[in-house]
Amino acid sequence: METYVILRDLAIIILAAKFMAILAKKVKAPGVVGEIIAGLILGPALLNLVKPGDFINQMAEIGVILIMFSAGLETNLKELKKSGLIALAIACVGVAVPLAGGAVLYMCIHGFAAPGTEEFFRALFIGSIMTATSVGITVETLRELGYLNGRVGQTILSAAIIDDVIGIIVLTFVLGMKDPESDTVLVIGKTFLFLVISLVGGFVIYHIMKVVDARYPHTRRIPIIGLGLCFLMAYAAEKYFGIADITGAYVAGIILCNIRDAGYIDRKVSINSYMIFAPVFFVAIGLKTDFSKVDTGMLFFSVAFVLVAMLTKVIGCGITAKICRFKWIDCLKIGVGMMTRGEVALIITNKGLNLGIIDSSYFTAVILLIIISSISVPILLKILYSKSPDPVKEAA
Amino acid sequence: METYVILRDLAIIILAAKFMAILAKKVKAPGVVGEIIAGLILGPALLNLVKPGDFINQMAEIGVILIMFSAGLETNLKELKKSGLIALAIACVGVAVPLAGGAVLYMCIHGFAAPGTEEFFRALFIGSIMTATSVGITVETLRELGYLNGRVGQTILSAAIIDDVIGIIVLTFVLGMKDPESDTVLVIGKTFLFLVISLVGGFVIYHIMKVVDARYPHTRRIPIIGLGLCFLMAYAAEKYFGIADITGAYVAGIILCNIRDAGYIDRKVSINSYMIFAPVFFVAIGLKTDFSKVDTGMLFFSVAFVLVAMLTKVIGCGITAKICRFKWIDCLKIGVGMMTRGEVALIITNKGLNLGIIDSSYFTAVILLIIISSISVPILLKILYSKSPDPVKEAA
Numbered sequence: 001m002e003t004y005v006i007l008r009d010l011a012i013i014i015l016a017a018k019f020m021a022i023l024a025k026k027v028k029a030p031g032v033v034g035e036i037i038a039g040l041i042l043g044p045a046l047l048n049l050v051k052p053g054d055f056i057n058q059m060a061e062i063g064v065i066l067i068m069f070s071a072g073l074e075t076n077l078k079e080l081k082k083s084g085l086i087a088l089a090i091a092c093v094g095v096a097v098p099l100a101g102g103a104v105l106y107m108c109i110h111g112f113a114a115p116g117t118e119e120f121f122r123a124l125f126i127g128s129i130m131t132a133t134s135v136g137i138t139v140e141t142l143r144e145l146g147y148l149n150g151r152v153g154q155t156i157l158s159a160a161i162i163d164d165v166i167g168i169i170v171l172t173f174v175l176g177m178k179d180p181e182s183d184t185v186l187v188i189g190k191t192f193l194f195l196v197i198s199l200v201g202g203f204v205i206y207h208i209m210k211v212v213d214a215r216y217p218h219t220r221r222i223p224i225i226g227l228g229l230c231f232l233m234a235y236a237a238e239k240y241f242g243i244a245d246i247t248g249a250y251v252a253g254i255i256l257c258n259i260r261d262a263g264y265i266d267r268k269v270s271i272n273s274y275m276i277f278a279p280v281f282f283v284a285i286g287l288k289t290d291f292s293k294v295d296t297g298m299l300f301f302s303v304a305f306v307l308v309a310m311l312t313k314v315i316g317c318g319i320t321a322k323i324c325r326f327k328w329i330d331c332l333k334i335g336v337g338m339m340t341r342g343e344v345a346l347i348i349t350n351k352g353l354n355l356g357i358i359d360s361s362y363f364t365a366v367i368l369l370i371i372i373s374s375i376s377v378p379i380l381l382k383i384l385y386s387k388s389p390d391p392v393k394e395a396a
Numbered sequence: 397m398e399t400y401v402i403l404r405d406l407a408i409i410i411l412a413a414k415f416m417a418i419l420a421k422k423v424k425a426p427g428v429v430g431e432i433i434a435g436l437i438l439g440p441a442l443l444n445l446v447k448p449g450d451f452i453n454q455m456a457e458i459g460v461i462l463i464m465f466s467a468g469l470e471t472n473l474k475e476l477k478k479s480g481l482i483a484l485a486i487a488c489v490g491v492a493v494p495l496a497g498g499a500v501l502y503m504c505i506h507g508f509a510a511p512g513t514e515e516f517f518r519a520l521f522i523g524s525i526m527t528a529t530s531v532g533i534t535v536e537t538l539r540e541l542g543y544l545n546g547r548v549g550q551t552i553l554s555a556a557i558i559d560d561v562i563g564i565i566v567l568t569f570v571l572g573m574k575d576p577e578s579d580t581v582l583v584i585g586k587t588f589l590f591l592v593i594s595l596v597g598g599f600v601i602y603h604i605m606k607v608v609d610a611r612y613p614h615t616r617r618i619p620i621i622g623l624g625l626c627f628l629m630a631y632a633a634e635k636y637f638g639i640a641d642i643t644g645a646y647v648a649g650i651i652l653c654n655i656r657d658a659g660y661i662d663r664k665v666s667i668n669s670y671m672i673f674a675p676v677f678f679v680a681i682g683l684k685t686d687f688s689k690v691d692t693g694m695l696f697f698s699v700a701f702v703l704v705a706m707l708t709k710v711i712g713c714g715i716t717a718k719i720c721r722f723k724w725i726d727c728l729k730i731g732v733g734m735m736t737r738g739e740v741a742l743i744i745t746n747k748g749l750n751l752g753i754i755d756s757s758y759f760t761a762v763i764l765l766i767i768i769s770s771i772s773v774p775i776l777l778k779i780l781y782s783k784s785p786d787p788v789k790e791a792a
Binding site: 003272274 | 398399400401402403404406407410411414418450451453454456457458461616617619620621623624625626627628630631634635641664665667668670671672
C-alpha cells in the first residue's frame, strides 16, 4: 500500500470527529461521545467510509497512551496519596463483584456449575472479561468537565489503574486453572517487580529530569524526553510485566508530575493528542463496531451481558466508596466513572477465543459493552457533575 | 502484531533523534543532519535496533506532509508572486540539466545510443531519476537557520514545487515512449487541472476559513480544520492528479497563509511535527540505508551517479539564477538548496524496476544520493548562509 493512502482516512477522521464533538457539545453532551459516534457513522456500521486497519489501530493506541500520560502529568500527588488506600478498596471490590456477576449470568443461562468443573471455569472466565475498567474515556470526560484533579476524579483514576493490575492477576488466576503456561505466582511477582522498579526508577528519573529541566527550562528537549520516557515505560509495562501499556504511560506521567515544566510537557503532549491521536482513538472505537452479523438471540444475551457488566461495576465501586464515607452522589460518580470498558476486555475475550474457552459470539457482547459504556459514561458523568459539582473546580 | 510494539521504536527514534540533533548543533551542523545520522546508526547499516516498517514509513510520510504544510503556512505570498517566474525558469533548467547529465552518464558507461533505440530510452530514464528535487530537508534547514521566508528561500521553495510537477511530466513523457498505459497529454491535462482546481478551490476555501476564523478565533477547530484540509489536499494531489502529496500539503498551507490565525495553525502543526512526526521522517531516511550488499563496482558507479546528480542540479539551477540576476553566492544557495533528493527518486526507480527498464543495483545509487544529499545540503547551506546572510533575517 502506498503510504499516502492513510492521509484520506486521517483527514476524514479528524474532521468528522471535530464536527461531531462540536455537535455533541451543542446538545450538552461531552465531546468524546460525538467522536465515538463519528466512528460509528464512518465505519462499517453505517457509511463504511473508513475501515479500521493496522495504521488506525496503532495511531489509536498512541492516542490513549497520550491521554493517560497527560492524566499522569496532571496528577495531584498529595491527593493521590490520600486516595490511595480508598482506591485500592474500591478497585478490589470493583473487580470482585463483576467477576461474580459474570459467572452468575453464565450459570443463569447454562445452568448451575459446581466449582472445579469445566463449566464453572467457563463461568469465571466470562466474569473476568467484565473486570477491567478502561479509564481513557472517563479521564478525557473529567478533563473536559474540569474535574480530573478533584478528589473524586483522582480516586477514579487511581482505582482504575489498580483495577487494571488486579484484573490481570485475576485473569491469570482463572487461566491458571486451565492453561499450563499461565503461572499465577510469576504474574504476581512481575506485578510487584513493576511497582518496585517504577518507584525506584521513577525516583531516579524524577531527580535527573529535575536537573535537566532546571538547566534547559522550556526547551523542546524537555517534552521530547518526557514523551520518550512515556513510550518506553508503556512498552516495558506491557512487554516485560504483562501490565497494560496505558498504565505504564500513566506512571510515566506521575513520575514527571512534580518537575517544574510538568505543565509545559503536558501542553505540548495535549496538542499532539487533540490534533491527531485522541480523535483517532475515540473514532476507532466506533469504527470497530459492526452489527451486520447480530441476530436476536445474540442481541438478547448481549444486552443482559452489558447490563450485568455495567451494574456490577457501579454497585461494587459505589458501595465501597460509600463505606469509605463518600457522599452518595460522589459514590455514584465513582461507580459510573469506573463503568467504561475498552480494549482490555477485547484482549481477554480474544485470549479466551484462542484457548477455546468461549466462542466468537462473545465478541458482539463485549463490543456492545464497550460502545454503550463509552457513550453513556460521559453523558452520565456530565449529568452527575452538573447536579453536584466538586468543591474545587479547576479551569476547563 | 500487538499495537504496543510500535511504542518501543517510536521512543528510540524520538530520543535518539533529539540527542543526535543536539550533538549536531554542538559541532555547528544543522539538527536535521543529526537526525538522519541517528537513523543510520539505529538502522540496519549499524546497530539494527529499529527496522523500517509500514508504520514508521506512514509516520514519516505524515512528517514530511506536516513540514510542507508548515512551509506553506509561513509563505510570504508577495515574495512568492515576485519569485514565481524566476522559480519557473530555475525549475525548468534544473530538470533539463540533470536529465541530460544522467543520460550522458549512462552512455559513458554503456556506449553511445542513438535516439529512438532501447538504450537511448534507458539512458533518458536514468536521467529522469535525477530530476526530482525533494525539498523537505532544505525547508527544515532554512527554517532552522531562520531564512525560509527570505527571497532565496522562497525561490528555492517555489522552484522545488514546480520542479516536482515538471519532473512528473518528463517522467510520463519518457515512460510514454515505452509504457502504453502512460499518456502524456492526460498527465499534462491533469497537472493543469490541479492548478486550476487549487486556484479556484483555494480561493473559495480561503474565504470560508477567513469567516470561520473571524467567528472562532484561536479555537481548536481552526488548526484541526486546517490540518484536515492539508491531509485531504495531499491525498487528492497524489491520488487524482499524480502530483506528489507533499505538493498538495504545501498548496494547502499557501491557501491558508493569509488568514489571521495562520500563525496559530502553524504553531500547533509545528508542535505535532517536532515532537513526533518530523523526527520519524528524518530518522527513516537513515533507517532505509543498508550498505551490506554493496560491492566495489557498484560503489564506483554509485559515486559517479551521486556526483552527476548533485552537480547537474547545482549547475542547472545556479546558472539560471545567475541569469535572473541573483548574486553569485545566492545562486550557489539556490543550486545547493535544490540538490536534495528523496522518496520521489526512489519511487521513480521502483517504477523503472517494475517495468524492467533498470535492475535493482540502481537502488543503491539512489539511496546513496538521498543520504549524501540529505546530509551535505544542510551543512553546505549553513556554511553559505553564515558567509552571506540574507538581508532580512527573521527570528529563528
